[in-house]
Amino acid sequence: MDSGGSGLRVALGTPGSPGPLATLVCAEPVRTGPAGIDAAHLLEQLLPAVRTLLERPEAGQGAGRSAGPAPGGARERIAAVAVGAAGMATLGDQLRAELPAALAEALGVRRLALAADAVTAYAGAVGQRPGAVVAGGTGLIALGTDLTTWRRADGWGHLLGDTGGGAWIGRAGLDAAMRAHDGRRGGSAALLARLTAVFGPATGLPGLLYPRTDRPALLASFAPEVAACAGDDPVAADILRRAAGHIAEAAAAVCPGAASGGGPDDGPGCEVALTGGLFRMGDALLVPLREELARQVPQALVVPASGDPLDGALGIARALAEGGLRLPLHPTLLCVPGSAPPLVRDSPPVAERP
Incomplete structure (x- = not known):
């Protein structure tokens, strides 16, 4: 079950x-x-x-x-x-x-x-072979094993971690939208327009968000809007590039080859599977993620998840x-x-x- x-x-x-x-x-x-x-x-x-x-x-x-x-x-x-x-x-x-x-x-x-x-x-995703998996949805956790020990990175919840996960991306997108509303640096007019379309006036967002017990899920619901804007909006694209860097960092922390104490180029290849709804956001996230994995975990062999x-x-x-x-x-x-x-x-x- x-x-x-x-x-x-x-x-x-x-x-x-x-x-x-x-x-x-x-x-x-x-x-x-x-x-x-x-x-x-x-x-x-x-x-x-x-x-x-x-x-x-x-x-x-x-x-x-x-x-x-x-x-x-x-x-x-x-x-x-x-x-x-x-x-x-x-x-x-x-x-x-x-x-x-x-x-x-x-x-x-x-x-x-x-x-x-x-x-x-x-x-x-991997079966009973050595390797690593990054599970991304509202949150994000990476787990790897050499079949002797487990190595874990992140999965600490939206207040302490889950960096690069759906809630993290959604919050970053909403932050950029609110900056545009205020006229502060780093704002995105495109994301402000999506905030208004999805949640209503920006000034009403705190009252909608803070009383809810499912705040991470509400934040994560805005992540697809960030991905939809990324093709034309540099602020949204940068959010997904930063998310990709964090996801690759978690994978690097748990890959058996990288976790053995050697340098990033040492050791055999490490199978890394990506699983969860986060990775159904498409190329807006996957393209920078592949680039970051190649940079941070050059020994990674990204494989499709065999199952859920x-x-x-x-x-x-x-x-x-x-x-x-x-x-x-x-x-x-x-x-x-x-x-x-x-x-x-x-x-x-x-x-x-x-």
């Missing part, structure tokens, strides 16, 4: 076969409260979704069914489960404490992986069922309850570069 700000998605697959047999989307995002991600609310949606998927005709193709009937349509049929969730690393204590027993009781599952969404994005975070969660579950999980374990990024902790020498389990 893949849990994010837009909802919960669940996929059913079989060991040894690529891709999902069936998928289901739960419209309501899993709640987050004072104790972190709400495990009970997740289970309220996940368990009925699993039962619905197992009742579909295509589930009859599934491997992993033991001889004889499967009580409740689920027990003895689920070989492994992988739960990927936004916020798992920092807000997943309740999930790690409650899901193993709850899923064992409800589904008979003994093999469970709990992963941060950056890890499932990595698994979906739901594909990654399914791949992790399949690898767990087959006993072939190669991605490194980590207490908060990727844990398999009941497994021995990873052996790490000479470096911490994850190297974080703010």
